[in-house]
Amino acid sequence: MMQDQISDIFIIGGGVNGCGIARDAAGRGLSVTLVEQGDLASGTSSASTKLFHGGLRYLEYFELRLVREALKEREVLLGMMPHISWPMRFVLPLSPDMRFDTETPAARLLARVMPWMKGRRPDWMIRLGLFLYDHLGGRKELPATSGLRLKGTAEGAVLDERFARAFEYSDVWVDDARLVSLNARDAHERGAHVLTRTRFVNAARVDGLWQVTVECDGVNEVHRARALVNAAGPWVAEALSHVSTGMRGQIRLVRGSHIVVPKLYDHDKCYFLQGTDGRICFLIPYEEDFTLIGTTDADHSSVDERPEASEAEQAYLIEFVNSYLRADISLADVVWSYSGVRPLQDDGQTSASAATRDYELRLEAGEAPLLTVFGGKITTYRKLAEAAVSKLAPEHAPWTKGVALAGGDFTVSEKPALEARVAEAYPFIEPRTVRRLVRSYGLDVFEVLGDCVALVDLGAGLSTREVDWLIGHEFALTAEDILWRRSKLGLRMNADGVAALEAYLAAR
Numbered sequence: 001m002m003q004d005q006i007s008d009i010f011i012i013g014g015g016v017n018g019c020g021i022a023r024d025a026a027g028r029g030l031s032v033t034l035v036e037q038g039d040l041a042s043g044t045s046s047a048s049t050k051l052f053h054g055g056l057r058y059l060e061y062f063e064l065r066l067v068r069e070a071l072k073e074r075e076v077l078l079g080m081m082p083h084i085s086w087p088m089r090f091v092l093p094l095s096p097d098m099r100f101d102t103e104t105p106a107a108r109l110l111a112r113v114m115p116w117m118k119g120r121r122p123d124w125m126i127r128l129g130l131f132l133y134d135h136l137g138g139r140k141e142l143p144a145t146s147g148l149r150l151k152g153t154a155e156g157a158v159l160d161e162r163f164a165r166a167f168e169y170s171d172v173w174v175d176d177a178r179l180v181s182l183n184a185r186d187a188h189e190r191g192a193h194v195l196t197r198t199r200f201v202n203a204a205r206v207d208g209l210w211q212v213t214v215e216c217d218g219v220n221e222v223h224r225a226r227a228l229v230n231a232a233g234p235w236v237a238e239a240l241s242h243v244s245t246g247m248r249g250q251i252r253l254v255r256g257s258h259i260v261v262p263k264l265y266d267h268d269k270c271y272f273l274q275g276t277d278g279r280i281c282f283l284i285p286y287e288e289d290f291t292l293i294g295t296t297d298a299d300h301s302s303v304d305e306r307p308e309a310s311e312a313e314q315a316y317l318i319e320f321v322n323s324y325l326r327a328d329i330s331l332a333d334v335v336w337s338y339s340g341v342r343p344l345q346d347d348g349q350t351s352a353s354a355a356t357r358d359y360e361l362r363l364e365a366g367e368a369p370l371l372t373v374f375g376g377k378i379t380t381y382r383k384l385a386e387a388a389v390s391k392l393a394p395e396h397a398p399w400t401k402g403v404a405l406a407g408g409d410f411t412v413s414e415k416p417a418l419e420a421r422v423a424e425a426y427p428f429i430e431p432r433t434v435r436r437l438v439r440s441y442g443l444d445v446f447e448v449l450g451d452c453v454a455l456v457d458l459g460a461g462l463s464t465r466e467v468d469w470l471i472g473h474e475f476a477l478t479a480e481d482i483l484w485r486r487s488k489l490g491l492r493m494n495a496d497g498v499a500a501l502e503a504y505l506a507a508r
């Protein structure tokens with residue numbers, strides 16, 4: 001069946017990049033159609049470490065352009081979405097055993113000028129890196145790096161006693177999957193058609209337009225568009241092979257896994273741990289009761305293979321953190337794990353950690369242009385989207401910098417007051433759920449809850465009102481969409497709660 005409407009831009013992929021581009025383009029007055037084969041953020045964009053960060057590690061690869069752009073974006077993004085993101089302090093314990101990844105340009109330089117270091121990463125070099133990290137990106141709100149003596153402190157209590165000193169620096173945490181659904185929602189409210197569970201099949205240029213075939217529920221539909229954007233993430237080369245174009249792309253698939261364990265400590269800071277193998281690992285407070293640990297870097301053979309945290313990867317992460325912790329953890333402590341595939345540009349590096357995290361936008365210009373996204377990070381999604389739309393429609397001015405995502409039109413410092421207002425307006429809701437709702441919906445919490453005087457709780461604080469909102473405004477369809485992407489209530493919901501949710505969805 002042929003659709004009547006002709007879109008200005010047709011986008012393949014409902015991850016952070018596709019949805020970011022849809023929002024930007026719709027806001028510039030362009031007509032947009034986006035297709036996503038599964039749920040929004042069902043690819044890599046719900047499986048990240050969830051940091052808006054410059055990437056301290058990339059400084060050793062001299063990736064200054066990427067680090068600078070990402071550092072500048074951290075505070076821009078935090079300001080646009082203070083509900084789903086917040087500042088975090090990272091404790092970086094110092095130890096003489098820690099080594100460089102010997103492939104990094106910084107390690108090679110140091111080996112030439114100071115061979116007696118034998119691959120060790122000196123503390124002064126970390127301090128220099130953190131100095132650059134503080135100053136490269138024009139930091140304004142986030143606190144600067146400081147030194148920390150660990151003995152007798154809450155930060156030191158969880159660590160082995162041999163760690164006496166640390167540096168502490170700032171980055172920002174974000175709920176990656178909600179970031180995607182809020183971008184899709186905003187795009188939709190600005191007129192974009194967001195079609196989930198709709199698979200891109202193929203595209204060809206016909207009479208100066210793209211003729212795009214998609215499939216939904218076994219039925220094929222044909223759309224027409226003036227420009228085509230391939231933002232299929234790890235599937236980018238696969239999607240490209242179904243487009244009649246001379247453009248080809250190599251992508252390197254690098255899997256990264258995380259594990260979640262019951263919370264290891266009581267304070268709200270993260271740890272940045274350096275390994276003796278040149279790698280790094282984060283410990284991050286997660287969903288109030290848990291600690292998130294990750295990540296790994298392993299080549300992933302095929303996009304058709306669903307990424308999973310293998311037992312070997314989980315054991316690696318556990319061994320890594322046990323070399324720092326005072327009390328060991330084991331595989332039995334793992335309550336959940338997840339894994340995602342980084343769609344990296346293939347820059348010919350041998351190790352997966354060394355492959356560049358920078359992105360490239362490749363444009364085949366002409367009557368019906370094709371733009372393909374290679375690589376990209378959560379942190380740079382807005383800049384990437386801005387650059388992508390500016391390439392396709394340079395006559396329309398960029399607008400997204402500083403424009404809040406839905407529910408995010410307040411400042412970071414106003415968040416506690418917002419929580420207090422919600423608690424006062426809905427005194428029958430538990431404080432934990434109030435915090436979660438504010439961190440999910442921000443100011444929209446008043447629309448989600450409306451004038452209700454009681455909630456029907458399906459379990460773990462999930463109410464039917466919230467479910468209705470997620471279906472009506474955020475493209476959720478299944479229990480998995482709600483429990484694992486629009487929220488992480490799957491961590492807490494028992495089997496009865498899941499059954500109650502499924503029954504409610506079936507009855508709607």
Ligand SMILES: Cc1cc2nc3c(=O)[nH]c(=O)nc-3n(C[C@H](O)[C@H](O)[C@H](O)COP(=O)(O)OP(=O)(O)OC[C@H]3O[C@@H](n4cnc5c(N)ncnc54)[C@H](O)[C@@H]3O)c2cc1C
Pocket residue numbers: 012013014015016017018035036037038039040041042043044045046047048049050051052053198199200201231232233234235239254255256257295339340341342343375376377378379380
């Ligand atoms: C372990 C790990 C940790 C990371 N940590 C961070 C971090 O802390 N900070 C950071 O900034 N970045 C991080 N990243 C990078 C970041 O997550 C990714 O770069 C980003 O999510 C990629 O988004 P995307 O939209 O390009 O891809 P995706 O999110 O994968 O989206 C592509 C979408 O296209 C859809 N699709 C594919 N083929 C079709 C088709 N034929 N039809 C319709 N739809 C299709 C897919 O279903 C998918 O949803 C991390 C990545 C990994 C793997």
